[in-house]
Amino acid sequence: MGFIMAGLDAEAYDRSYTDGQLIKRIIHYFRPKLPLMISIIVLVVLNSCLDTAFPLLISNSIDTLVSTRAMESAIGLVIFILFSGALSWTCNLFRQRFTARSVGDVVLQLRTDAFSAVMSRDMSFFDEFSSGKIVSRVTSDTENFATVVTLTLNLLSQVLLYVLIVVVLFFRNAQLALMTLSIMPLIILVALGFRTLARKFTRNAQRSLARVNANVQEIVSGITIAKNFRQEQNMYDEFKEINAQSYYVNLRSGFLYNGIFPVLVFIANIGTILIVYFGGRNVASGTISAGDWFLFIQSLGLLWQPLTSIASFWSQFQLGLAASERVFALLDAEPRVHQVDQQPVKELSGKITFKNVFFSYDDRQTVLKDFSLTIKGGETIAFVGHTGAGKSSIGKLISRFYEFQGGQILIDDQDIRTFDLQDYHSRLGIVPQAPFLFSGTVADNIRYARPTASDEEVRAVAQRIGGGDWIEALPEGLDTMVGETGRALSMGQRQLVALARVLLQEPAIIIMDEATASVDPLTEAQIQEGLDIILARRTAIVIAHRLSTIKHADRIIVLNDGRIAEEGSHEELMERGGHYSELYNTYFRHQSPDYRPGEGFIPTRV
Numbered sequence: 001m002g003f004i005m006a007g008l009d010a011e012a013y014d015r016s017y018t019d020g021q022l023i024k025r026i027i028h029y030f031r032p033k034l035p036l037m038i039s040i041i042v043l044v045v046l047n048s049c050l051d052t053a054f055p056l057l058i059s060n061s062i063d064t065l066v067s068t069r070a071m072e073s074a075i076g077l078v079i080f081i082l083f084s085g086a087l088s089w090t091c092n093l094f095r096q097r098f099t100a101r102s103v104g105d106v107v108l109q110l111r112t113d114a115f116s117a118v119m120s121r122d123m124s125f126f127d128e129f130s131s132g133k134i135v136s137r138v139t140s141d142t143e144n145f146a147t148v149v150t151l152t153l154n155l156l157s158q159v160l161l162y163v164l165i166v167v168v169l170f171f172r173n174a175q176l177a178l179m180t181l182s183i184m185p186l187i188i189l190v191a192l193g194f195r196t197l198a199r200k201f202t203r204n205a206q207r208s209l210a211r212v213n214a215n216v217q218e219i220v221s222g223i224t225i226a227k228n229f230r231q232e233q234n235m236y237d238e239f240k241e242i243n244a245q246s247y248y249v250n251l252r253s254g255f256l257y258n259g260i261f262p263v264l265v266f267i268a269n270i271g272t273i274l275i276v277y278f279g280g281r282n283v284a285s286g287t288i289s290a291g292d293w294f295l296f297i298q299s300l301g302l303l304w305q306p307l308t309s310i311a312s313f314w315s316q317f318q319l320g321l322a323a324s325e326r327v328f329a330l331l332d333a334e335p336r337v338h339q340v341d342q343q344p345v346k347e348l349s350g351k352i353t354f355k356n357v358f359f360s361y362d363d364r365q366t367v368l369k370d371f372s373l374t375i376k377g378g379e380t381i382a383f384v385g386h387t388g389a390g391k392s393s394i395g396k397l398i399s400r401f402y403e404f405q406g407g408q409i410l411i412d413d414q415d416i417r418t419f420d421l422q423d424y425h426s427r428l429g430i431v432p433q434a435p436f437l438f439s440g441t442v443a444d445n446i447r448y449a450r451p452t453a454s455d456e457e458v459r460a461v462a463q464r465i466g467g468g469d470w471i472e473a474l475p476e477g478l479d480t481m482v483g484e485t486g487r488a489l490s491m492g493q494r495q496l497v498a499l500a501r502v503l504l505q506e507p508a509i510i511i512m513d514e515a516t517a518s519v520d521p522l523t524e525a526q527i528q529e530g531l532d533i534i535l536a537r538r539t540a541i542v543i544a545h546r547l548s549t550i551k552h553a554d555r556i557i558v559l560n561d562g563r564i565a566e567e568g569s570h571e572e573l574m575e576r577g578g579h580y581s582e583l584y585n586t587y588f589r590h591q592s593p594d595y596r597p598g599e600g601f602i603p604t605r606v
């Protein structure tokens, strides 16, 4: 049992909505479709009237059969059956078409909203939640939402039919009508009890599917590492377990749904037995006509149908409601990064000030504690420090990807929280450690920074990086396809594209997480040349891994456990013989051209 439910907990941003709230939200989406919805309702009413008239007319005809004009009534009946059949078919056709159109349009809108909600979430959201699960909210959950609406419309037509038939039956014989309806409370009670269980089971089924999606997505993205470490069997075993969970969860909900239907039909059949027996007695005693008896028996099917179909619909109906709940939770997820104003960001000199900043990703650990630092406009700062010291976190805070909990961050002496974030990001160039390229050509990827840039501008910036030699080395130059995530290019080439991209953007502040992957000396030189151009005249925050970058920086900041341990130039810090010289000997010294393996370390004066 534990295994079946493991990992199916709600996401932190999930929330529960009442049915009323959900329906209100759904109606809100349908408001622009009002004319189409009115047409659908008119067609539903017409359909239901025709379906009610059908048994009514046959019942009347049975009564007239005993009269002398039996033949005439039979012909009239045939004509009516043909006419009402054709009309009902036409109404149904248009109803289905209108429904498909309006539901399709709403799903289109909902999916667009879900997608833009995902796009606007801050980075903490993506760190916290698996991309596979987010994907399934935008794709399959919005699809399931469509089902709920289509079913509701079908249900509406059935309920209307139900009401019409009940009215007709009461007019014919109130006593028999009451008897027919006496079973109804029992059916409703069973259906309601089932409802709570069904919602829970369906929600688990969706979560287990999202888990399968997330697992497959992670495995496919990390397949190189998996193969490298020969983890195929482990991955397979993990998938088998998650897939088996999905199987059991679905099996359980299948049993529930399949079990409920026969129960409801059984209760409905008790109603039929009552009507056949008591109705037959009434006919024999002459209280009701044979036609009326037929009408009651015939109507029973129509009467139970909506109730039993509510139950059989319920699986999909619940699936749709749970899906819409998940989509709305995604839409309503609270942003963690809060801007207090939306001021436009014009030219920036690039001065950055941290004033007593406190920052943590979660409750477990405070990454920056009372952190203060001023970076002058145009200055190049190299952050160094042991892994986990907080270097990248500083970059993420300047990028405004995460919210800090205390203190102030000022950009050009203005609070970072007052900026229009889109505007601010356009002044910020970010070069990640492993550059991500989108499928398309090299030129497309460079142009990503400024879509309006002409071919000449793209070519010009590419030429500026490393003299453009690297473009010649690509099979089709700037038109070379980079493949998914840039897989068709070497790591060095990807870095060069990323540099050209940021150069085209002309940002005021550059945040660069320097690549640790080693590249050949020629590419290294091209990258260095590109960096010299990019970092000049801009504020640059470099999470440095290469000795040459560190030596070229205006200032080196040594971080230790979220605090500044030392700062100064390479020479000053080496002279001091503290934390930096220790780091130098451990990490950077082997990159020096003067380094000879086996000659030992430069002694530090700690």
Ligand SMILES: Nc1ncnc2c1ncn2[C@@H]1O[C@H](COP(=O)(O)OP(=O)(O)OP(=O)(O)O)[C@@H](O)[C@H]1O
Residues within 6 Å of the ligand: 127, 361, 362, 365, 367, 385, 386, 387, 388, 389, 390, 391, 392, 393, 394, 543
């Ligand atoms: N998204 C995250 N969620 C929770 N904790 C995080 C997250 N990212 C980093 N941390 C934690 O914050 C601390 C600082 O991480 P950070 O990435 O800033 O270090 P770093 O100095 O850049 O390390 P490295 O050189 O290895 O990249 C680490 O202890 C890390 O475990």
